[in-house]
Amino acid sequence: MQDEVSVVSAIVMSVTYNLSEALETLKLSSGDKAVDSVESCLECLLKALAHNNVDASRKIQEMGVLPMMPSLLATQNSCTPKVANIIAEVAKNEFMRSPCVEAGLIPPLVQLLNCKDQEVLLQTGRALGNICYDSHEGRSAVHEAGAAQIVAEHIKALAHNTDPATGKLLTVFCGMLMNYSNDNDTLQAQLISMGVIPTLVKLLGVHAHNTALTEMCLIAFGNLAELESSKEQFAATNVAEELVRLFRKQGEHEKKEMIFEVLAPLAENDESMQKLFEGGKGSVFQKVLSWVPSNNHQLQLAGALAIANFARNVVNKSKMLSAGVSDVVLKFLQSEMPPVQFKLLGTLRMLIDTQVDAAEQLGTNRKLVERLVEWCEAKDHAGVMGESNRLLSALIRHSKSKEVVRTVIQCGGVKHLVTMATSEHMIMQNEALVALGLIAALDLDSAEKDFVGSTLVQVLHKLLTEEKSAPEIKYNSMILICSVMGSEPLHKEVRSLAFIDVVSKLRSHENKTVAHQASLTEQRLTAQS
Known part of the structure; x- marks a missing residue:
C-alpha cells in the first residue's frame, strides 16, 4: 500500500515539475516561434490538465500564460489545435472564463472559425462554448466578435454531411450556440433571426442516428420554442414529423421525455398542433394521454401542457372528448402536484366550453365535484383554488342541468361559488353569478339553506x-x-x-x-x- 502511495506521489510531483518547466519554456519559446519547442510544451500542458484540470489551470493563470495565447493563435500551424484545446480545457473552470476574455482570447479564436481544418474548428468550437458557459463576460465578448453567425453558417453548410467526424463537429457547434444563448432571450432571438431553427430541424432528420447531436438539437428546441418569434419558423418546418419519427425510434424514457418537453410549447402553434393531433389519432397525442396518470411528475406536467394546448382548438374538443380525453384527465384527481392540478383543471374547463353533454357527464361525476370542492379551499395554491372554482361554475353554466346543480349542492360547492362572486377578478365574479343564477332557477329549494348560510x-x-x-x-x-x-x-x-x-x-x-x-x-x- 505504501509503495502505491509513493508511486502516485512521484507521478504528481513529476507532473507538477514538468508543468512548471513547460510553462517557463513556453514563455521563453513563444517569442521566437520555435514550433517544435512550443508543441512539446503544449503537449505537457494538456497532460497536466488531463491529470488535474483545476490545479493545472490555476498554475497556467498564475504564471501569466493566457496573455501569450493570442500570439500563438495568430499564425496557424500544428500548434494551433493544441492551443485551442488548452483554452477549451481551462475554460471548463468557472474561475478561468473571465481571465480568458481579459487575455484577449476571443478575437483570435473567432478568426480561427474561418479556417478549413476540422480539428482546429472542433477545438475552437469547444473553447468558445466553454468560455460562454454561464458567463456574461464570455457571451458578451463572443457576441461582439460575431462568432454566432459564423458557427450558424458552418452548421448550415455541414448539415447534410453524415461523416462521423463532421457529426462530432456539428455537436460541438450546436453546444457552443446553446452555451452562448442559454437563458438569454436577446441572444436566442438573434439565433432565430439567423434562421437556425430550419437548420436544426434538418439536423434532426439527417442525423437521427447521432444520439449526442439529436440530444443537443432537442435542448436547443426546448430553449427556442418558448420565444414567440420562434413559432412562425417552427410552423414552417416539418419539426412535428421529425419529432414524431424520433420519438418512435426511442427506447430511452429520458429521451422521450425531452421530446415531449419540446412538443408541449410547439403545440401552442395551431399548425404544429394539428400535425401532432392528427384528428385525435396522432401517435404523439395518444402517447401524451398516457403521461397524465404517470408516476413521473415531469411527464405528468408535460402531458398536461400538451393536452391543454390541443384543447384550445374548437374543432379538436369534440374529437378529444370522443377519444376519451376527459376520462384520462380525470386520473389527475390523484395527483398531488399543484402545477399538474392547475393545468388539467384549466384543460377540463376548456374541453367543456360549449360542450353540453361533456359538462353534464363531468358535472354529475361525484368524485370530481368532491375533489373540486376540496381544492376550492387550497389556500396554499391560489392557482389551483381559482381554477377549481372556475371549473365548478363552468360545469353548471355549460350543462344547465338540474342533476349537475344538485351534485354541486350536495357536495358543498355553493358556498365556494358565493365566495367566488366576491373575487377581485371580474371574469370570475361574473362566472360565479351566472352559475348561482342557474342554481336558483333550477333548484332553489335544495340550495336555499346554503344561500342563507353563505x-x-x-x-x-x-x-x-x-x-x-x-x-x-x-x-x-x-x-x-x-x-x-x-x-x-x-x-x-x-x-x-x-x-x-x-x-x-x-x-x-x-x-x-x-x-x-x-x-x-x-x-x-x-x-x-
Missing part, C-alpha cells in the same frame, strides 16, 4: 352598492335577486336590506342594459314587498 343576499347587496362593480356584475346580481325571491327566508333578507332603494338608483345607470334590468327588478321587488 350570506348570498348580503354579497349581492354589496355588489350592487359598490361603484367599482362592472355593469355585467350589477346586471347579473339583479337577475339573481329576482331568482331568489321565491324563497321565504331569502325574500325576508332582501326586504330587510332595502334593496328597492339600491335598485331604483340604478335606473339612471349609464349602461342601458343595467338601467332596464333595474326597472324590471324594482317592479318585482315592489310587487312582492
Whole structure:
C-alpha cells in the first residue's frame, strides 16, 4: 500500500515539475516561434490538465500564460489545435472564463472559425462554448466578435454531411450556440433571426442516428420554442414529423421525455398542433394521454401542457372528448402536484366550453365535484383554488342541468361559488353569478339553506352598492335577486336590506342594459314587498 502511495506521489510531483518547466519554456519559446519547442510544451500542458484540470489551470493563470495565447493563435500551424484545446480545457473552470476574455482570447479564436481544418474548428468550437458557459463576460465578448453567425453558417453548410467526424463537429457547434444563448432571450432571438431553427430541424432528420447531436438539437428546441418569434419558423418546418419519427425510434424514457418537453410549447402553434393531433389519432397525442396518470411528475406536467394546448382548438374538443380525453384527465384527481392540478383543471374547463353533454357527464361525476370542492379551499395554491372554482361554475353554466346543480349542492360547492362572486377578478365574479343564477332557477329549494348560510343576499347587496362593480356584475346580481325571491327566508333578507332603494338608483345607470334590468327588478321587488 505504501509503495502505491509513493508511486502516485512521484507521478504528481513529476507532473507538477514538468508543468512548471513547460510553462517557463513556453514563455521563453513563444517569442521566437520555435514550433517544435512550443508543441512539446503544449503537449505537457494538456497532460497536466488531463491529470488535474483545476490545479493545472490555476498554475497556467498564475504564471501569466493566457496573455501569450493570442500570439500563438495568430499564425496557424500544428500548434494551433493544441492551443485551442488548452483554452477549451481551462475554460471548463468557472474561475478561468473571465481571465480568458481579459487575455484577449476571443478575437483570435473567432478568426480561427474561418479556417478549413476540422480539428482546429472542433477545438475552437469547444473553447468558445466553454468560455460562454454561464458567463456574461464570455457571451458578451463572443457576441461582439460575431462568432454566432459564423458557427450558424458552418452548421448550415455541414448539415447534410453524415461523416462521423463532421457529426462530432456539428455537436460541438450546436453546444457552443446553446452555451452562448442559454437563458438569454436577446441572444436566442438573434439565433432565430439567423434562421437556425430550419437548420436544426434538418439536423434532426439527417442525423437521427447521432444520439449526442439529436440530444443537443432537442435542448436547443426546448430553449427556442418558448420565444414567440420562434413559432412562425417552427410552423414552417416539418419539426412535428421529425419529432414524431424520433420519438418512435426511442427506447430511452429520458429521451422521450425531452421530446415531449419540446412538443408541449410547439403545440401552442395551431399548425404544429394539428400535425401532432392528427384528428385525435396522432401517435404523439395518444402517447401524451398516457403521461397524465404517470408516476413521473415531469411527464405528468408535460402531458398536461400538451393536452391543454390541443384543447384550445374548437374543432379538436369534440374529437378529444370522443377519444376519451376527459376520462384520462380525470386520473389527475390523484395527483398531488399543484402545477399538474392547475393545468388539467384549466384543460377540463376548456374541453367543456360549449360542450353540453361533456359538462353534464363531468358535472354529475361525484368524485370530481368532491375533489373540486376540496381544492376550492387550497389556500396554499391560489392557482389551483381559482381554477377549481372556475371549473365548478363552468360545469353548471355549460350543462344547465338540474342533476349537475344538485351534485354541486350536495357536495358543498355553493358556498365556494358565493365566495367566488366576491373575487377581485371580474371574469370570475361574473362566472360565479351566472352559475348561482342557474342554481336558483333550477333548484332553489335544495340550495336555499346554503344561500342563507353563505350570506348570498348580503354579497349581492354589496355588489350592487359598490361603484367599482362592472355593469355585467350589477346586471347579473339583479337577475339573481329576482331568482331568489321565491324563497321565504331569502325574500325576508332582501326586504330587510332595502334593496328597492339600491335598485331604483340604478335606473339612471349609464349602461342601458343595467338601467332596464333595474326597472324590471324594482317592479318585482315592489310587487312582492
